[in-house]
Amino acid sequence: MLLLAVDTATPAVTVALHDGESVLAQSHQVDARRHGELLLPSVDRVLAEAGVKLEALTGIVVGVGPGPYTGLRVGLVTASTFASVLGIPVHGLCTLDGLAYAAGTAGIEGPFTVATDARRKEVYWARYEDPRTRVGEPAVDRPADIAEQVAGLPAVGQGARLYPEVFTDARDPEHQSAAALAALAAERLAAGGPFENADGVPPAPLYLRRPDAQVPKNYKVVTPQ
Amino acid sequence: MADEPLVLGIETSCDETGVGIVRGTALLADAVASSVDEHARFGGVVPEVASRAHLEAMVPTIERALKEAGVTARDLDGIAVTAGPGLAGALLVGVSAAKAYAYALGKPLYGVNHLASHICVDQLEHGPLPEPTMALLVSGGHSSLLLAPDITSDVRPLGATIDDAAGEAFDKIARVLQLGFPGGPVIDRLAKEGDPTAINFPRGLTGSRDPAYDFSFSGLKTAVARWIEAKRNAGEEVPVRDVAASFQEAVVDVLTRKAIRACKDEGVDHLMIGGGVAANSRLRSLAQERCDDAGIILRVPRPKLCTDNGAMVAALGAEMVKRNRPASDWDLSADSSLPVTDPHVPGTSHDHDHEHGHGGHSHSHDHVHELSKDNLYS
Numbered sequence: 001m002l003l004l005a006v007d008t009a010t011p012a013v014t015v016a017l018h019d020g021e022s023v024l025a026q027s028h029q030v031d032a033r034r035h036g037e038l039l040l041p042s043v044d045r046v047l048a049e050a051g052v053k054l055e056a057l058t059g060i061v062v063g064v065g066p067g068p069y070t071g072l073r074v075g076l077v078t079a080s081t082f083a084s085v086l087g088i089p090v091h092g093l094c095t096l097d098g099l100a101y102a103a104g105t106a107g108i109e110g111p112f113t114v115a116t117d118a119r120r121k122e123v124y125w126a127r128y129e130d131p132r133t134r135v136g137e138p139a140v141d142r143p144a145d146i147a148e149q150v151a152g153l154p155a156v157g158q159g160a161r162l163y164p165e166v167f168t169d170a171r172d173p174e175h176q177s178a179a180a181l182a183a184l185a186a187e188r189l190a191a192g193g194p195f196e197n198a199d200g201v202p203p204a205p206l207y208l209r210r211p212d213a214q215v216p217k218n219y220k221v222v223t224p225q
Numbered sequence: 226m227a228d229e230p231l232v233l234g235i236e237t238s239c240d241e242t243g244v245g246i247v248r249g250t251a252l253l254a255d256a257v258a259s260s261v262d263e264h265a266r267f268g269g270v271v272p273e274v275a276s277r278a279h280l281e282a283m284v285p286t287i288e289r290a291l292k293e294a295g296v297t298a299r300d301l302d303g304i305a306v307t308a309g310p311g312l313a314g315a316l317l318v319g320v321s322a323a324k325a326y327a328y329a330l331g332k333p334l335y336g337v338n339h340l341a342s343h344i345c346v347d348q349l350e351h352g353p354l355p356e357p358t359m360a361l362l363v364s365g366g367h368s369s370l371l372l373a374p375d376i377t378s379d380v381r382p383l384g385a386t387i388d389d390a391a392g393e394a395f396d397k398i399a400r401v402l403q404l405g406f407p408g409g410p411v412i413d414r415l416a417k418e419g420d421p422t423a424i425n426f427p428r429g430l431t432g433s434r435d436p437a438y439d440f441s442f443s444g445l446k447t448a449v450a451r452w453i454e455a456k457r458n459a460g461e462e463v464p465v466r467d468v469a470a471s472f473q474e475a476v477v478d479v480l481t482r483k484a485i486r487a488c489k490d491e492g493v494d495h496l497m498i499g500g501g502v503a504a505n506s507r508l509r510s511l512a513q514e515r516c517d518d519a520g521i522i523l524r525v526p527r528p529k530l531c532t533d534n535g536a537m538v539a540a541l542g543a544e545m546v547k548r549n550r551p552a553s554d555w556d557l558s559a560d561s562s563l564p565v566t567d568p569h570v571p572g573t574s575h576d577h578d579h580e581h582g583h584g585g586h587s588h589s590h591d592h593v594h595e596l597s598k599d600n601l602y603s
């Protein structure tokens with residue numbers, strides 16, 4: 001097994017190479033505005049560091065969000081394109097699941113909350129029973145509106161740091177790591193799944209919001225209808 | 226012919242996901258997936274809707290183009306992609322896909338200019354572009370007069386619209402007449418049954434002291450709307466066909482007049498017209514008439530090559546390969562305001578001795594440029 005994992009759903013541009021047992025190389029940069037520029041050079045660096053050619057990969061792992069749209073799509077289209085050229089499967093994982101798995105590695109057992117920054121004063125979030133078990137679907141909400149549901153729980157992710165009045169026990173990790181995402185994927189592959197997408201179907205992004213489709217105002221009202 | 230560069234081009238600057246494949250100046254495939262229907266109810270292109278559609282359509286459209294061309298990806302000599310100008314989020318999907326595609330295949334990547342691609346596409350229809358070429362680009366996003374001594378390295382803006390693009394004016398008038406979106410095709414159709422001299426709508430920026438090559442369609446738009454309003458207020462029926470024909474005549478009259486004048490002033494005997502509005506039948510016929518009178522050779526590609534498509538990007542990419550222009554770097558940005566004077570975005574961080582078909586790019590590219598484009602994210 002040789003997996004390349006990428007995630008651009010959060011401010012982190014993160015890439016890791018995993019052979020099913022351990023991480024061979026990884027790259028991690030936090031820059032919310034430059035996913036497009038940073039991702040491919042990161043992939044190139046990670047492969048070069050591990051001395052692995054792209055053709056040797058057996059699968060691509062990608063974080064499908066939830067995340068702000070523009071950056072999120074960079075990872076998804078890159079993963080799908082690689083998979084198409086190489087003829088290998090692409091496995092989509094919920095970005096929050098990766099953070100939860102990393103929380104487990106950092107020593108949190110559960111229950112706990114994962115929250116990332118959704119901008120516009122909202123967070124993408126989910127609750128976890130333990131680092132491998134999410135409770136329900138990820139959601140996007142204003143922190144104040146979910147205060148009761150997350151009260152008293154440890155919380156990881158940048159969303160928790162941003163709203164300390166709601167997430168009163170914020171802990172590491174703050175950022176998504178493709179290494180954790182890859183390790184989680186390796187574990188799930190060994191167990192036969194599940195992933196966010198079915199085999200052979202490209203993973204779809206978790207936007208959790210409708211597009212901001214501003215219906216243009218009627219042409220300057222010179223014409224009575 | 227077989228040693229002409231084989232290039233795949235990706236275009237996602239607006240609402241069309243286009244993937245084209247060319248060999249030199251020969252068109253092999255032109256696959257397009259459009260999200261125009263999803264925008265129709267909004268009366269214009271909604272950027273986030275377009276970006277979402279690009280992501281879904283990207284890989285299937287690449288695969289369809291390869292199949293259509295009957296070539297395998299390994300045979301490609303390069304991957305070209307629209308780096309700008311265009312909608313930031315939409316461009317980013319295409320640029321990211323092109324990078325991944327080029328990288329996985331070990332092929333050079335060429336980030337090219339959307340406007341220069343609109344000009345270069347005519348090579349697929351009428352053979353190599355004369356040098357220089359005068360180009361009139363008209364669409365929903367642009368209205369420009371460009372002089373191109375070398376389409377891969379030297380494109381000079383002579384004039385552009387100072388307010389609305391020509392295609393935008395068509396959309397707006399169609400909305401006032403309640404004809405739906407996009408407005409170009411329906412106005413063209415109705416105008417054929419109308420009288421272009423019925424109403425004398427204003428010709429923008431054609432006074433003797435106005436800029437010779439710039440355009441303005443905002444005043445025309447308002448004049449047409451007021452005229453319709455007056456009719457309606459008077460309780461009279463609006464002669465939709467005559468309005469369409471007279472409005473269209475005002476637009477194409479100014480476009481062709483200025484383009485011919487630019488050709489004469491610059492001593493250029495070829496005029497190329499591209500962009501979505503170049504599909505307009507009256508623009509084509511009036512341009513032909515006026516070019517014939519002036520002894521200018523007119524080149525207009527077939528309508529499908531005039532609207533946004535991947536073949537035009539591939540055409541310019543093939544020219545970049547042919548003329549040994551430097552490839553782009555892996556940190557290529559999607560630049561929503563890429564200037565028309567940059568026909569492509571050459572790389573700087575590594576040598577560019579790309580030999581066709583080698584497995585290059587295995588050396589490290591860890592030099593990262595501080596070329597952040599803030600407008601990529603809202």
Ligand SMILES: [Zn+2]
Nearest residue numbers: 343364500533
């Ligand atoms: Zn265009």
